Amino acid sequence: MKDHKEANRFDLSLQEEIVLTLLVGKELYGLELMKAIEEASEGRLRMKFGSLYPVLHRLEKKGFVTSRWGEDKPEERGSARRRYYMTTGLGEQVLREVQSFRAALATWQPAWGRA
Amino acid sequence: MTTEEILRRYIDFMERFVEGTFAHGLRLLNTIDRCLLIAEQETDESPSRQERREAFRRRLEQRRLSLLHDFEDIRQELRKLDQKRPVVVREHWHILEMRCVSLLAHILPRDAREEWLGDLEEARHELVTSHYAWWAISLITWGRVVLLGWSLIKIKYQDLGFSKKRQHE
Numbered sequence: 432m433k434d435h436k437e438a439n440r441f442d443l444s445l446q447e448e449i450v451l452t453l454l455v456g457k458e459l460y461g462l463e464l465m466k467a468i469e470e471a472s473e474g475r476l477r478m479k480f481g482s483l484y485p486v487l488h489r490l491e492k493k494g495f496v497t498s499r500w501g502e503d504k505p506e507e508r509g510s511a512r513r514r515y516y517m518t519t520g521l522g523e524q525v526l527r528e529v530q531s532f533r534a535a536l537a538t539w540q541p542a543w544g545r546a
Numbered sequence: 547m548t549t550e551e552i553l554r555r556y557i558d559f560m561e562r563f564v565e566g567t568f569a570h571g572l573r574l575l576n577t578i579d580r581c582l583l584i585a586e587q588e589t590d591e592s593p594s595r596q597e598r599r600e601a602f603r604r605r606l607e608q609r610r611l612s613l614l615h616d617f618e619d620i621r622q623e624l625r626k627l628d629q630k631r632p633v634v635v636r637e638h639w640h641i642l643e644m645r646c647v648s649l650l651a652h653i654l655p656r657d658a659r660e661e662w663l664g665d666l667e668e669a670r671h672e673l674v675t676s677h678y679a680w681w682a683i684s685l686i687t688w689g690r691v692v693l694l695g696w697s698l699i700k701i702k703y704q705d706l707g708f709s710k711k712r713q714h715e
Contacts (some may be wrong), residue, residue, distance in 0.1 A: 462665045481693030484662060485700040492708055505673040511664025516659075 440473060442458040443529050446486045449497060451518060451526050460501070462489070487516060495522030560613070567610075643684055646691045662694050678684060 443451070453459065453467055461483060468478045478486070490496040501513035518526070647666070651659055669690065673683045 460665070461661060462668055479693055480662075480690045481668070481696045481700075484658070484694075484697045485704060488701045489704055492704070505668070507668055508664040509667045511660045511667065513664065514661040 443525065444486075446482060447490055447495075448526070448529060449476075449478070450483075450490060451522055454516055454518045455523060455526065458499075458515040458517045460515050464488055464516070475476060490522070491516075494519060495525060598642050624628055643691075646688060651693055653695075658698070662697075666690055666694065 449468060450464060453464060453471075459467065464487075465478055465480075465483055468476055487496065487498075491498065495518065496516050497519050498514050498516045501515055504510040504512055647663065651663060654662060666687070670683065670687055673686060678686075
């Protein structure tokens with residue numbers, strides 16, 4: 432490993448990667464994220480109330496996502512605003528790096544001349 | 547149906563019942579009066595009978611007023627309960643759910659409170675519109691409240707980790 436900070440970029444958990452992938456190019460709020468993960472995985476994977484918010488908080492702390500408050504106050508939410516999350520430039524870059532790293536792992540071959 | 551709704555309906559019903567009984571008592575007195583008017587031609591109404599009739603009317607009026615006063619007290623208590631409730635908790639919440647959510651609302655940071663409890667309320671609303679049984683909705687909501695509490699602990703732990711890491715760097 433060249434650099435400790437550089438190595439940390441790949442330190443992305445599966446849940447973090449899922450959320451980051453989902454947020455690329457769109458703004459989603461907590462409940463929408465949960466539904467999207469469940470629907471995209473056809474019910475096989477669920478991110479519940481107990482894990483989604485810590486993941487979002489972690490991503491925000493790392494600077495991979497950012498958030499903004501929605502302006503509407505829907506009645507079905509008890510007039511509470513929605514908090515929309517979106518990826519930052521850094522988040523997208525890290526995601527691309529992680530994906531290319533995985534692709535490199537999958538295509539990696541042993542060096543010539545190995546016994 | 548929540549406990550509060552049942553209580554409200556009960557009070558409405560009892561109020562109507564008391565008013566109905568009072569009206570019935572008055573009708574009964576009018577009937578007695580009419581009967582007495584008919585009988586007046588034969589015999590005069592004795593003073594003791596008049597007194598008993600007045601006493602009956604007074605008792606009826608007092609009972610009615612005391613019951614209506616009691617109902618008003620209960621209504622005031624319900625109004626106080628409505629004011630104390632956090633903004634995200636609606637009328638259709640079960641009283642135990644409300645207690646859990648209120649407790650959570652007190653320990654959550656302000657931003658998380660609006661976001662998390664808003665999502666919780668929206669998810670609950672979806673269950674209600676999907677016609678789940680009330681006990682299933684309550685059970686699921688309690689579970690989610692516990693998970694949100696767990697989320698808060700996780701986040702506090704993460705923050706501790708982040709600050710230690712920053713100090714280390």
